[in-house]
Amino acid sequence: MNELRVENLHVAIGDQQIVRGLSLAVPRGEVHAVMGPNGSGKSTLAKVMAGHPDYHVTKGKITMDSEDLLALEPDDRARKGLFLAFQYPSEVPGVTIANFLRAALQSRLPEGEEMEATEYYAKLYEKMELLGMDRSFTSRAVNEGFSGGEKKRTEILQLAMLEPKYAVLDETDSGLDIDALKTVAHGVNSLRGSKIGILLITHYQRILNYIVPDHVHVMVQGRIVRSGGKELALELEERGYDWARAGADEPVLTR
Amino acid sequence: MKTETKAVDIDRDKGDFAYPEVHVRDAGRGLSEKTIHYISDVKEDPDWVREFRLRGLKTFLEKPLPTHWASKDLEAIDFDKIRYYLSPGTGAKRSWEEVPDDIKRTFERLGIPEQERKFLAGVEAQFDSEAVYSNIKKAVGEQGVIFVGSTEGLKNHPEIFRKWFGKVIPIGDNKFSALNSAVFSGGSFIYVPPGVKVKHPLQAYFRINAESFGQFERTLIIADEGSEVTYMEGCTAPKFETVALHSAVVELVALKGAKLQYITVQNWSSNVFNLVTKRGLAHEDAEIKWIDCNIGSRLTMKYPGVVLKGRKSRGEVLSIALANNGQHQDTGAKMIHAADETTSNIISKSISIGTGRATYRGLVHVPKHLKHCKNNTECDALLINATSRTDTYPAITVRGTGNSVQHEASVSQVSAEQIFYMQQRGLTEAQAMSLSVNGFVNDLVRQFPMEYSVELKRLIELEMEGSVG
Numbered sequence: 001m002n003e004l005r006v007e008n009l010h011v012a013i014g015d016q017q018i019v020r021g022l023s024l025a026v027p028r029g030e031v032h033a034v035m036g037p038n039g040s041g042k043s044t045l046a047k048v049m050a051g052h053p054d055y056h057v058t059k060g061k062i063t064m065d066s067e068d069l070l071a072l073e074p075d076d077r078a079r080k081g082l083f084l085a086f087q088y089p090s091e092v093p094g095v096t097i098a099n100f101l102r103a104a105l106q107s108r109l110p111e112g113e114e115m116e117a118t119e120y121y122a123k124l125y126e127k128m129e130l131l132g133m134d135r136s137f138t139s140r141a142v143n144e145g146f147s148g149g150e151k152k153r154t155e156i157l158q159l160a161m162l163e164p165k166y167a168v169l170d171e172t173d174s175g176l177d178i179d180a181l182k183t184v185a186h187g188v189n190s191l192r193g194s195k196i197g198i199l200l201i202t203h204y205q206r207i208l209n210y211i212v213p214d215h216v217h218v219m220v221q222g223r224i225v226r227s228g229g230k231e232l233a234l235e236l237e238e239r240g241y242d243w244a245r246a247g248a249d250e251p252v253l254t255r
Numbered sequence: 256m257k258t259e260t261k262a263v264d265i266d267r268d269k270g271d272f273a274y275p276e277v278h279v280r281d282a283g284r285g286l287s288e289k290t291i292h293y294i295s296d297v298k299e300d301p302d303w304v305r306e307f308r309l310r311g312l313k314t315f316l317e318k319p320l321p322t323h324w325a326s327k328d329l330e331a332i333d334f335d336k337i338r339y340y341l342s343p344g345t346g347a348k349r350s351w352e353e354v355p356d357d358i359k360r361t362f363e364r365l366g367i368p369e370q371e372r373k374f375l376a377g378v379e380a381q382f383d384s385e386a387v388y389s390n391i392k393k394a395v396g397e398q399g400v401i402f403v404g405s406t407e408g409l410k411n412h413p414e415i416f417r418k419w420f421g422k423v424i425p426i427g428d429n430k431f432s433a434l435n436s437a438v439f440s441g442g443s444f445i446y447v448p449p450g451v452k453v454k455h456p457l458q459a460y461f462r463i464n465a466e467s468f469g470q471f472e473r474t475l476i477i478a479d480e481g482s483e484v485t486y487m488e489g490c491t492a493p494k495f496e497t498v499a500l501h502s503a504v505v506e507l508v509a510l511k512g513a514k515l516q517y518i519t520v521q522n523w524s525s526n527v528f529n530l531v532t533k534r535g536l537a538h539e540d541a542e543i544k545w546i547d548c549n550i551g552s553r554l555t556m557k558y559p560g561v562v563l564k565g566r567k568s569r570g571e572v573l574s575i576a577l578a579n580n581g582q583h584q585d586t587g588a589k590m591i592h593a594a595d596e597t598t599s600n601i602i603s604k605s606i607s608i609g610t611g612r613a614t615y616r617g618l619v620h621v622p623k624h625l626k627h628c629k630n631n632t633e634c635d636a637l638l639i640n641a642t643s644r645t646d647t648y649p650a651i652t653v654r655g656t657g658n659s660v661q662h663e664a665s666v667s668q669v670s671a672e673q674i675f676y677m678q679q680r681g682l683t684e685a686q687a688m689s690l691s692v693n694g695f696v697n698d699l700v701r702q703f704p705m706e707y708s709v710e711l712k713r714l715i716e717l718e719m720e721g722s723v724g
Contacts, residue, residue, distance in 0.1 A: 075683050078681040092694055094693070099690075103682060107683070107686065
């Protein structure tokens with residue numbers, strides 16, 4: 001089945017259990033939102049999916065199109081089609097965006113095959129235009145001295161260039177003003193379609209006005225406690241996380 | 256000439272491989288007056304050079320090793336076991352088939368042309384560089400530029416050569432400059448007449464290949480008033496060395512308003528002690544720039560310097576050092592301000608991998624009576640593994656008022672988060688690490704000529720292999 005699937009996932013950092021029995025499935029072609037308060041384990045979920053070495057999966061599994069992701073190195077997961085837009089993207093001093101993305105795309109080609117430079121730049125400039133980025137941006141070092149908005153935009157640029165099968169967007173809306181949010185949302189919406197499944201992780205309902213999800217999941221204390229359609233986000237906004245927490249004793253498993 | 260067919264020693268890292276060698280002219284092992292006379296006889300030195308060598312020997316024998324501040328590893332050099340002179344062009348003949356596969360692969364991955372590979376592997380004493388060299392020589396010769404070997408320089412152009420030879424770096428500057436003064440051979444002599452701007456960089460590569468590499472090279476470059484010249488030595492290919500001690504002396508003289516740039520890229524095999532003295536003398540409004548890249552060797556000690564003798568003269572040292580397992584790069588810069596309104600700039604970047612150690616030593620001297628002098632020093636170290644080491648020893652004396660000095664130093668590590676981020680984009684851990692290292696040196700590498708910067712990037716990738724995981 002073509003989906004990004006999490007089953008009964010348990011994750012710990014050291015002795016502390018962060019994710020406790022989370023299940024979730026994002027089919028390709030859909031956009032799912034995971035909403036949750038601070039400390040609910042949202043970002044941990046994102047990092048575990050991408051294979052961050054600090055987190056230990058103590059139980060459960062994650063598959064991508066039925067392939068076991070947990071058995072793969074982070075770079076293998078990426079090349080097979082998983083993308084994570086980081087909440088706090090790292091700086092890569094001295095490495096320009098153009099060179100970085102080129103190296104990333106090159107890593108997906110068979111050995112000995114070289115990327116066509118003119119095609120690459122044509123595509124890069126096209127995607128940058130979509131995100132309202134100036135061309136001079138390509139010669140800046142990745143995230144070095146970037147504003148919060150520039151960092152998030154750069155994450156979406158990378159998403160657009162790498163064309164993954166599944167993308168996890170970890171609080172891409174945080175720290176963005178309304179104009180930047182609209183631009184980023186426009187970028188994400190233009191990528192939507194049957195070829196990609198998107199998992200949108202957020203604290204606030206606001207971004208969901210611009211990127212309208214097919215499904216909404218509410219995450220509390222390391223579990224999905226409610227799932228529903230896009231209207232669930234609005235209900236949650238109205239009633240607050242306490243309302244959602246009330247259901248935490250009986251975890252709702254989707255699919 | 257007799258030939259030997261002993262087994263090739265390949266049991267080492269890339270760049271380190273050895274063949275049995277046979278030489279026609281060989282001063283034998285150890286150093287004495289007899290050695291000096293042997294060298295002078297073979298080279299048919301003028302008397303003043305013979306005397307210069309003998310003074311060099313005397314000073315060398317008198318001076319102690321600088322182990323009170325430098326690495327104790329210097330004591331591992333057995334001066335009695337070293338051959339101080341082997342005549343050029345008589346390297347043993349060997350076939351390409353004998354060259355170890357890993358070396359061939361390294362050459363291939365560095366993109367070195369076939370012909371040059373054979374030369375670098377020691378298969379051919381010289382590749383087709385004679386023609387290139389004579390073309391260069393002819394082209395610049397029309398402008399009155401002299402570009403010859405140091406031996407030819409001292410014989411055929413004594414009026415210019417003698418005036419400056421040993422003046423920027425006197426015999427007794429240090430123990431190794433004295434050693435070089437005693438036994439030097441090889442190296443370049445360049446003179447650029449007033450107002451002549453040499454368009455293309457002069458490459459030692461071609462000249463030296465035509466003459467075989469020297470163990471105790473001696474280079475002297477004089478840029479006359481208002482002239483401009485760039486000189487490049489070395490190459491990024493791992494260079495096989497039969498001799499464990501290399502001690503070059505390079506003297507630069509930039510006369511009024513001249514611009515002189517000296518670029519070095521060296522990749523020594525890890526048995527080599529590379530102890531080099533490099534200094535330039537900048538007259539009024541002149542500019543001397545050293546671009547220096549050191550990779551490999553067991554111990555490199557090299558502190559290119561500029562004596563800012565004339566008003567408004569400028570000095571610059573840009574250096575990159577990469578110390579891999581078991582290697583020690585002890586490098587830095589010296590800026591001696593000796594006139595008003597002089598400026599100097601030092602940017603040094605080092606990378607330590609595995610048990611590699613990078614040391615920065617900087618000397619900036621501005622005496623009290625000078626006005627409006629400026630120095631900027633930046634030294635950044637990158638540590639790759641937990642076992643890697645870096646040290647910084649800046650010595651800055653700035654006296655008087657109205658002089659300014661700025662020093663910035665940083666030590667960084669490639670963070671685990673950064674590597675994870677890059678891996679998430681599809682790069683392997685090793686690719687991520689090597690891209691990070693390239694990023695670290697990127698702003699300096701950009702100042703290298705194009706062909707060097709491309710090779711340098713590839714070389715860093717090769718050096719990074721096996722440093723992670």
